[in-house]
Every structure is written in structure tokens, then in C-alpha cells.
Amino acid sequence: MSSESYNAMASALPDRQLFRSLFHAVARNTNNNASILADSHHQCAYSEIPERLDEIQRFLTESSVNGGDCITLEINNSVRAALSVLALLDAGYSFMTLPVPGQGARAGGNAVAAAAFSRWILTVSADKPANGISLSAPATYLSIEPNPHFDPASRIPSDDDPRLFFRTSGSLGTAKLAAFSYRPFFKNVLNALERRGFDPSHRLALPTPIFHSYGLGAGLLPALAGGASIDLQARSNILKYLEREEVFEPNVAYVTPAFCETLIRGRRSGRFYEFMVTSGDRISESAFRRCEDLHGPLVNQYGTTEMGMVSASELHMPYDLRCRTVGRPVDGVEYRITEIPAGEGTEGTAGELQIRHAYGFDGYVDLKGNTLVPPNAFDGDWYRTGDLATMGPEGTLVVLGRCDLSVNRDGVLLPLAEVESRMRELEGVDEVAVAPGPAGIRGRGLLAFCVMSPKLEVTGQQLRATYATKAPRYSVPDTVHLLSALPKLESGKVDRQALAKLAQEIVQAGAAD
Amino acid sequence: MATNVDAVIQKLKTTLAEEPLLNLSADQIGDDVALMEGGLDLDSIGILDVIGLVETTFNFQFEDADLRMETFENLRSLAQVIARRIDG
Numbered sequence: 001m002s003s004e005s006y007n008a009m010a011s012a013l014p015d016r017q018l019f020r021s022l023f024h025a026v027a028r029n030t031n032n033n034a035s036i037l038a039d040s041h042h043q044c045a046y047s048e049i050p051e052r053l054d055e056i057q058r059f060l061t062e063s064s065v066n067g068g069d070c071i072t073l074e075i076n077n078s079v080r081a082a083l084s085v086l087a088l089l090d091a092g093y094s095f096m097t098l099p100v101p102g103q104g105a106r107a108g109g110n111a112v113a114a115a116a117f118s119r120w121i122l123t124v125s126a127d128k129p130a131n132g133i134s135l136s137a138p139a140t141y142l143s144i145e146p147n148p149h150f151d152p153a154s155r156i157p158s159d160d161d162p163r164l165f166f167r168t169s170g171s172l173g174t175a176k177l178a179a180f181s182y183r184p185f186f187k188n189v190l191n192a193l194e195r196r197g198f199d200p201s202h203r204l205a206l207p208t209p210i211f212h213s214y215g216l217g218a219g220l221l222p223a224l225a226g227g228a229s230i231d232l233q234a235r236s237n238i239l240k241y242l243e244r245e246e247v248f249e250p251n252v253a254y255v256t257p258a259f260c261e262t263l264i265r266g267r268r269s270g271r272f273y274e275f276m277v278t279s280g281d282r283i284s285e286s287a288f289r290r291c292e293d294l295h296g297p298l299v300n301q302y303g304t305t306e307m308g309m310v311s312a313s314e315l316h317m318p319y320d321l322r323c324r325t326v327g328r329p330v331d332g333v334e335y336r337i338t339e340i341p342a343g344e345g346t347e348g349t350a351g352e353l354q355i356r357h358a359y360g361f362d363g364y365v366d367l368k369g370n371t372l373v374p375p376n377a378f379d380g381d382w383y384r385t386g387d388l389a390t391m392g393p394e395g396t397l398v399v400l401g402r403c404d405l406s407v408n409r410d411g412v413l414l415p416l417a418e419v420e421s422r423m424r425e426l427e428g429v430d431e432v433a434v435a436p437g438p439a440g441i442r443g444r445g446l447l448a449f450c451v452m453s454p455k456l457e458v459t460g461q462q463l464r465a466t467y468a469t470k471a472p473r474y475s476v477p478d479t480v481h482l483l484s485a486l487p488k489l490e491s492g493k494v495d496r497q498a499l500a501k502l503a504q505e506i507v508q509a510g511a512a513d
Numbered sequence: 514m515a516t517n518v519d520a521v522i523q524k525l526k527t528t529l530a531e532e533p534l535l536n537l538s539a540d541q542i543g544d545d546v547a548l549m550e551g552g553l554d555l556d557s558i559g560i561l562d563v564i565g566l567v568e569t570t571f572n573f574q575f576e577d578a579d580l581r582m583e584t585f586e587n588l589r590s591l592a593q594v595i596a597r598r599i600d601g
Contacts, residue, residue, distance in 0.1 A: 238580060242577055243581055243582060262558075262561065266560075266561050268575055268576055269576070269577050454532045
């Protein structure tokens with residue numbers, strides 16, 4: 001079914017029935033068991049989905065879960081995990097999604113699991129299921145426990161309608177929950193379906209985690225709605241990915257820029273895809289071209305946990321637009337680009353991207369379910385993305401990096417992402433992150449941290465000198481430091497707080513010398 | 514003469530131990546210790562590093578068909594694939 005057909009169907013339905021209707025339509029309209037959910041252990045034909053969901057819902061009822069309870073769902077990508085998410089959406093539960101914590105990690109690994117309004121913790125078993133696990137017997141792969149931090153006096157932050165909650169850490173590490181009503185989330189799914197044009201001929205490789213709004217709302221659900229088959233890959237690496245590629249034969253893939261770089265570095269021969277989709281940090285131009293040489297067309301998209309999909313490029317766009325922009329805004333999105341406040345440098349037309357989205361989130365809540373309005377999150381009714389953007393050609397949007405990760409150098413507003421992108425182009429640089437340093441003669445100082453390929457013997461000074469031959473002088477970092485690994489958050493993003501601390505230690509040590 | 518797998522294993526141990534980015538010592542790297550989960554715990558980037566190191570050290574290029582979990586299960590499985598590639 002197309003996004004128009006689903007839109008027409010949805011207009012007459014209450015929120016709680018939106019996803020149930022979609023899943024039943026998918027099951028009816030995909031015939032011959034051709035469309036499947038798959039992982040390295042299991043397959044589930046779309047025609048079987050309603051029955052699998054009924055079984056999971058029966059398991060929940062028999063475990064004393066009430067329809068009005070909020071559930072914390074712990075999942076990694078698998079068919080079992082996908083069915084569990086679908087079952088909760090189908091039945092109209094309020095729930096939040098989190099990764100399955102590692103061994104003994106519950107105390108600290110999933111801090112948000114302690115949300116006092118979540119009554120249950122539902123965990124889908126680990127990635128390597130033991131013998132005896134059956135998709136038609138949820139008790140063989142699901143475990144449910146009361147949340148030890150549940151507070152009976154707390155209430156789910158919603159009226160009668162169900163909500164989804166996504167953890168949102170941003171790149172600076174402050175955890176909070178973004179609450180979504182079902183209808184705007186559903187409309188977000190249709191926006192993604194409309195842009196990607198999924199149909200039953202598509203076979204999607206999905207290594208991006210479905211506990212994130214991107215993997216779920218822009219990947220799993222729109223592909224399912226279009227009748228595409230989906231291969232769910234947990235904690236993928238180059239070896240697992242290539243193995244699954246041979247078995248599942250995908251013709252579409254959703255990859256993060258980091259995984260895109262992994263494929264470029266790791267694979268030894270090209271393999272054509274109908275298209276690949278990337279989202280998140282900006283991908284360098286050389287990586288974009290190399291990815292297209294190996295896999296065929298690549299399209300960028302941009303979104304946030306709070307707004308869902310905001311903008312997406314399309315296959316028919318010329319190479320330059322696909323490479324440099326995140327395409328045109330999707331249905332329901334209004335945006336503006338505001339000037340960066342004076343003192344931060346206002347040269348050029350770049351500014352903060354602010355969004356109003358008819359299908360955006362309801363707002364933030366804290367762990368007790370209380371409404372949370374973080375300072376500077378909104379400008380009136382505009383959501384402040386914190387991302388630095390410019391308008392591109394033909395109504396497109398160019399996202400340059402984080403506003404708070406930009407500095408003024410020689411009077412020019414310089415996104416750290418631009419320096420990182422240029423450094424990544426240098427031979428042997430595997431990973432790079434740049435942190436602001438103390439003010440100097442050019443303006444704000446810059447410290448670059450690089451992880452190098454093995455066997456390439458180069459010093460930070462040499463790397464800096466090479467960079468200086470290829471980039472504007474104002475963008476040359478003051479110092480370059482080689483690390484064995486960058487500090488990372490659980491989400492895989494660079495831990496900017498840890499990096500800033502490291503930069504501070506280096507600067508202080510330098511001052512003491 | 515066919516390449517000696519045990520000799521390849523010894524060369525692999527030295528190569529991996531000498532690579533500072535991997536942060537491994539030779540006595541950590543047994544012939545049958547898992548390279549990834551439950552053993553040396555090489556992550557996604559670590560695997561890429563090992564692929565590059567092996568190709569440079571043994572002067573050949575893997576094919577995509579070699580890049581499988583079973584190849585990188587432990588040093589012995591890796592050495593067997595290397596020996597096959599060297600022998601053509």
C-alpha cells in the first residue's frame with residue numbers, strides 16, 4: 001500500500017488502532033509469503049504477523065500486564081525484537097525502547113529503565129538464541145519483570161492515548177525522554193514511506209538499531225508498511241554484514257555514516273544496491289563518492305529523535321544535491337534558519353536550524369513522567385535543533401554540524417564537523433574528533449584527536465602539516481593528537497564531554513611545561 | 514611446498530602484538546583464543562585493523578568471500594585462510 005492509501009485509512013481511526021490496521025493491511029496485501037522479517041536465526045512471513053502478535057499479547061496478559069501499563073522494552077535487532085515492538089504498537093501500549101543491557105549492566109547501562117512510570121521491563125533474549133526458541137512461543141524468548149523502580153503514585157505522562165518514549169541523549173550526554181503520540185509517529189512513518197518508496201521488491205538490510213527512533217520510525221516501520229522484506233542485524237560488523245549480504249541478498253541498506261566508512265574500508269569488491277540510505281553525522285564527500293562507486297546511489301536524510309524525519313533526498317536528484325544536501329523537507333515540516341547570536345561569528349548564511357513539525361513529538365518528560373522543558377530547547381513554538389544549517393539549491397537543506405560545535409576563527413564561523421570532514425580525507429585517518437581549546441590569535445583554539453590506520457607511522461605534527469597544505473589556514477587545528485580510540489557514548493557518538501575534558505588536560509599540561 | 518599454518522600463526526602473533534593500536538601482548542594471543550566476543554574482544558574497527566595488517570604483512574588481498582566470522586574466529590582459522598591465499 002502507498003502512503004496515500006494509509007493516510008486515507010488512518011483518518012477515520014482512533015490513535016490506538018492506527019498500527020493494528022497497518023499491520024493487518026500489510027499481512028493481507030503481501031501474498032505468497034514473499035515478504036519476510038529475517039535475521040540469522042529466524043524468518044517470519046508478513047502473512048503470519050497478526051498471529052505472532054496475538055501470541056505476544058496473550059503472553060503479556062498472562063503475565064498480568066494491563067493495557068494501561070507502561071512497558072520498558074529492551075531489544076537488539078532481531079525478528080523477535082521486531083515482533084515485540086509491533087505487538088506493543090498493535091495493542092496500543094505506552095512503552096519506551098532501550099537496548100538490551102550487557103551482562104550486569106542494568107544498574108548503570110540503562111539508567112532510563114528506572115523511569116518511575118514504567119511498570120514492567122520486557123526483555124527480548126540475547127542475540128544467539130539457544131535451541132528451543134520458537135517465534136510462535138513468546139515465552140521462549142521474552143522475559144518480563146516488574147520494574148523495581150516503579151512508583152505506583154507516578155502516572156504515565158499522557159491522557160488516555162498511548163505514547164512512545166525514546167531516550168534522547170544528544171551528543172553532550174544529558175538523558176531525557178522524548179514522548180510521541182501514536183498519530184504523529186504514524187504520520188512520520190508514512191513520510192518515510194513516501195520518500196523511500198518501499199514496495200515488496202525491496203529487501204532492506206537494517207543494521208541500525210530499532211530501539212532508536214531512526215531505525216524504528218524511518219527504517220523498520222516504513223519498509224514493513226511498503227511490504228519490503230527486512231533483515232535485522234544486531235551489533236553488526238563488516239564480517240557479519242557481508243555474511244548476511246550473501247544470504248539475504250539485500251537491494252537497499254540503511255547505514256550510519258560510521259558503518260558506511262566501515263563498508264568502504266572493509267569490503268574488497270563492489271556490490272550494487274538499488275539505493276543506500278545514510279543519516280546522522282555528515283558524511284565526507286570522498287566517502288560519499290567511494291560508497292557510490294561500491295554500492296550505487298546513496299541518499300542522505302536528516303531527522304531528530306524529537307521531530308522524526310525532517311528532510312530527505314531522493315534517488316532522482318542529481319549527484320551534487322544528494323552528496324551535499326539532506327534533500328527537501330518532508331510533509332508537515334516548517335523550518336527557519338536563525339542567525340547565530342552576535343559574538344559567535346555571523347559570517348556567511350549559516351545559522352541554527354529550527355523546526356515546527358505537524359508530526360513532531362509532544363515534549364520531554366523526566367524519569368518521573370513530569371513535563372520537562374529544558375532551557376533553550378525551544379524558541380517560542382520553534383524547536384531548536386542545535387544544528388548549523390544553510391539553505392541549499394532547489395529548496396534543499398544543508399546541515400553542517402552542531403551549532404555548539406562551531407567556533408569563530410579569523411572572523412569565520414567554522415563548524416568542527418568541517419574540520420573533521422577535511423581531516424578524515426587525509427591518508428591513514430580512520431576517525432577524528434575536534435574539540436575547542438583556549439582562545440588564541442585566530443580566535444577559538446582547536447585540538448584535533450585522530451585514530452590512525454595501523455602501520456602508518458605519522459606524528460600529530462606531520463598530520464597537521466599535511467592538513468595545512470589542503471585546507472584554509474583558519475581551519476588548521478592548533479595541535480593534533482593521536483589516540484588509540486576516541487571516547488564514545490553508548491549510542492556510538494563521540495563523547496564530547498570526555499573529549500573536552502581531555503582537551504582541557506592537554507592544555508593545562510602544556511601550560512605547566 | 515604448501516605454506517606451514519603454524520608458521521603463519523607465529524607470524525600473526527608477532528604482528529598483532531607489535532601493533533600498538535590493538536594493545537595486545539603476545540602471551541594474550543593463544544592459537545585458539547577467540548579474536549572477537551569472549552576472547553580478545555576486537556571491535557568493528559579492530560577487525561578492520563587486523564584485515565589491513567594481515568594484507569600488509571602477508572602481501573595479498575582478501576576476497577569478500579574470506580571476510581566471514583568463521584575466518585576470524587581465532588588465529589588458527591585465520592592462518593588457514595592466509596595459507597590458502599598465499600598458496601593461490
